[in-house]
Structures are given as structure tokens and as C-alpha cells.
Amino acid sequence: MAENTPVLRLDGVCKSYNIGTSIEVEVLHDIDLVLQRGEFVALIGPSGSGKSTLLNIIGLLDRPTRGRLFIEGQETSKLNDTAITKLRSHSIGFVFQYHYLISAFTALENVMMPLLVDHAFPTNEMQQRAADLLAQVGLTQWENNLANNMSGGQQQRVAIARAIAMNPALILADEPTGNLDTKSANTVFEMMQQVNQTNGTTFLLVTHNMDLARRCHRIVEVVDGRIVTPSPVRDST
């Protein structure tokens, strides 16, 4: 990928759902958005404005009804499920509000999971990489604990480590601090900032917390399925 190719580009993306058999409701209207490498962008908006739908489309979990979506310069509308899955695995990391670690696995194994799914490295290298990532989020001592035995903040840090395991270009964080106390929320946010600065990973952070949003490079606001504050791309360096 060329250095100046945006990590994410949306051209006129629309999404509509059929309600019943004939009524079609459009929830996203002509979304244009560009995220450059190394950006840390907050996505804000009231509940029901279409943030999560937009995030699902960007995360290749859902497909737009119209418009085009580019991930690292690759147009995604014509990709089949296998190619979409591969692109998602390599280019996009997810951090969800409810961290969603797999309870059957330890913290280390949860972080290893994307590598294992992708057969990315030999197992010992995967283990080493997962251990390094857990060290990066300050959870070395917890690596053999099952997810259920950890606090919400710790689980979210594991989720961040898991999201960056494949070294993706883009991390989508859907209210990752929404379920945490202020101190833990701050720790998690700083951790994401650290990853952003260290690895140059682009972050798109959905949040209702304006204090955190203001600490991002820029804010994109969605209201009624439209971007209402398209701020210019800030120099992330």
C-alpha cells in the first residue's frame, strides 16, 4: 500500500433495511469519510444515529446498500465472503463495549486467537507475540487467567491486545470505555493512544464521552445517518 493511500475511504455509502416486505428504511445516507494512516478519530452522535451501522459496514461485518468502501485502497464491494474475511482478519481490529473475550480461553489464548485463526505464525511465535502484547497492555501476570476472572478494565485491555495482534491498519472501537469507571476508561483510552502512536495504527473510536472525543485528532459526528461535522484531516504526526 502506498504511504499516502487512506486506510479507509467511504464514497457515498448508504445503508437501508427492509421492514416487512415493502418498506425500506435508509439508516445511512451518502456517507463520505476518509481516515489516513495514524489518525485517531472519534465518531460521536446520539443513540440511533447510525454509528454502529456505520462501524459494522467499515468493519466489513455488514455491506452497504450503495456506495463504495475502500480498505487500504482495496475496493470491497465485489469481494466474496472468503476475501472479506481475510481482509477483515488482516486489516481491521475490533474492540467492543462489552470486550467480548471468549470465556473458554485464557487472556493469552484470547490474544493469540486472531493469529491462530489465520495460521499466522508457528504456535511458539504466536505465544511469544501474544505475551508481548499482553505486556504492552500491562497484563503479563494475568496471561493465564480465564477472561471471566478479570475485571472489566483488564478484559478491555486484553481486547485491545487482541485487536492489535494481527497488526491491523485500522482498529474500530465501539464505545470501549462505555462500561468502565473513569479511571479504567482513562487507562484504556491512553493504551489505545499509545498503540496509535507506537504502531501508527488508525483508530475510529465510537464514544459518548466528549472528554475522550476531544482528546482525539478529530471528531466526526453522525446525526440521523449523515455526517454533519466533516472536519478536515489533521496531521497526525
Place this chain on the structure above:
Amino acid sequence: MNRWTPFEWITALRFLKEGRMQTIFIVTAVAIGVAVIVFMSAMLSSLQANFIKRVLTSQPHIQLIPPDEFARPLRPPAPGRIAAAIVQRPAQRIRSIDQWQKIKSQLSEWPDIVTVSPTMTGSALAVRGAASRSITLTGVDPEVYFKIVRIPDYIVEGQPRLLTDDILIGTELAKNLGASLGDKINVSAATSASRTLTITGIFDLGNKGANQRTTFVALRTAQALSNLVGGVTTIDITVNDIYAAETIAQSVEAATSVEADSWIKTNAQFFTAVNAQQTSNTLIRVFVGLSVAFGIASVLIVSVIQRSKDIGILRAMGTSQGQILRVFLVQGGLLGFLGSLIGAAAGGSAVVFWHAFMRQADGSELFPLILEPSLFINAVLLAAVTGVVAAAVPALRAAKLDPVVAIRG
């Protein structure tokens, strides 16, 4: 995590481990089903083997008898005339198989045939004092015949010795005549020839009727009593493959022009019973297999619902639909495999236990213990395959879960 274990296996094993109670219950259910199948199949095989052993150690696999005599009208009607005739079936007298020595040597060279024993069978009257009983007199060459019908195994008193003046009789006949070992009885044949013979052995064939009627004498003795010196009325045969007896009998019949009856033909009722048993056993296996399959499927469907968020997360992390599908297929296979291992061991142990404790009145075993390794291997493989097949529906459901919906729950 093992270095070589793929993602699907690791995830399947962890899911099963985490849902411990569900796993234990369904593995137990599979184990019970497989144990029933193994127990029933092993019992049936053992009982069948026992029946076959009993039948085939008391009769030849194939018996050759002279063809029936029939009446031939001596005057065929003249051309252009129609003659009405009543052709009466002649009485079947006891007669020898024509050229039986030639047939015997011909059969001895037959590759499928193991033993060939000419015998002389006729009816006679056994008399001792005031008591007399009608008997079937079978003249045999003991060295060959006892390889076919294991009379020595059934001897309860004396020895299976057959010299010219010896006779072996059944327990019931001995009781009726009030005779015991070493006693002499007079045997009168229908030809009015008679001979005094010494009881050298008393046998128990396990059948009252047979013990009343059956007697064995030397071939020459029977030939003399039946007035058929040098003749034989039957040729008894054993073959390598007992289930090929009917086919071999037909070939022998075609090659020798004598009538050949296989044990399969003469024990048609036994085969009907065996088939009925096999059918009912197959039906039970099918229904047990179905209940095992539905059990595994229902547990996995619940598991898919419980784990929809995990599935969504895995999909978001780049897990393909195929990988999710395989995670659940592996779980189904593992449940079937583990359950069947336990079930096969339990079923096998139950058969051994049953065999050890169930005895006949005389203390001998009720049935021979036959535990074929193939039964266990097939049961385990079949259960594992059933598990995979049963997991297909829940696995497809899991693979097709929309990750957005799954994560949202």
C-alpha cells in the same frame, strides 16, 4: 495449546470443556446407547455362534442321499393316441448310493470340502429283556464321522469306541431299556437280521427325542443288519465355509447326480429365526443411533445459541464460515467418539460379566464369549460419524450466523 493442534480442534475442545455438564450428560447418553448396541450385538453373535456350533456339531454340513425312486410307465402311448395313466409313487426302500466309492473319491479332491464320511442309516428295534424301542441305526466309520458329528464331545459314560459288536446309545434309550455301560442289547433290523451288541458309550445330544432314537454302530455292522453289504445310504460332508454349504451342495448335486441337502436347507426355520433376530437387532441399533444423533444435535444447537456472541467475535476476528462449521463438526465427532469409547468398554464389560454369571443348569457356559474387535471399532467409528452428521445442522446454523446479529446477541 499444543503446537500442532489446529484452531478448530482447540476451540472445539475448549467449548466442550467449558460446557462441562452438558458434555458429561451427552457423552453419558452416547455411551449408554453404544453400550446397548455393543452388548446386544455381542450377545447376538455369541448366541448365533452357539446355535451354529450346536447344530453343526450334531449334523453334517451337506448330506448326499440317493435320488428318489420313481415309477416309469412302460408303455408309452402309440403315436396319435392318448393314454390315461395313474402313476403311483413307489415306496422308497432303503438302498445304497450308486457308485458311492467313486463319488467319495471325487468329493475328497474338492477344494471346498474338508471331510467326506459314508454312512449307512436304517431303522431297527432295540430289545433288552421285555423292553423294546425303535431306533435309528447309523453305521459310521468313527475316525472320519466323528470329525463331522462330535459324538465324543457328547459322551457322558464310556468311550466313543465302535468295533464290530459295539453300539453307542443315547441317555434316554439307555433309561428306557434299563441298560448301562457294558450291557448287551439285541438289535433287529427291518430285514429281520439281528445282532447282539455291547453298549460301549452313552451320549447326551441335548435333545430328548434324539437321545431316544439315535444309535451309532460300525459301518460294517449297519451294512450287515440292513442287508446292504458294501453299500451306504448317505455320504456326510463338511465344508470350509459353512455359509457356502448350499452353493456347494448344488454344485455337488450337479456333478454327482445324487441329491445333496445342505444344513441351510434342512434348518430353514433356524435361519428364519436368525434373520428375525438380526432384523430386530438392526432396528434397535437404528433407533438407538437416531436417539444418540438427536441428543448430540440438540446439545449442539443449545451450544450454538449460548455461544452466538463468541461466534460473532470469532467471525469479526477473521474466522471463516468453514472454520466455524468445523468447530461444531469436531465437537459432534468428539462427543460421539468419547461416548462410544466409554460405551464400547461398558458394553464389552457387561457381556463379559453376563457370560461369567449366566450359566446353564449343569454349570457350563450359556453361550461362548465372542468379542470381535471389529464390533468395537465399528461401533466407535459409527458413533463418531453419527456425531459429525448430527452436528451438521447446528454447525451450519453457527457458520451462517450473521456476525452483527451474533455480537449484538
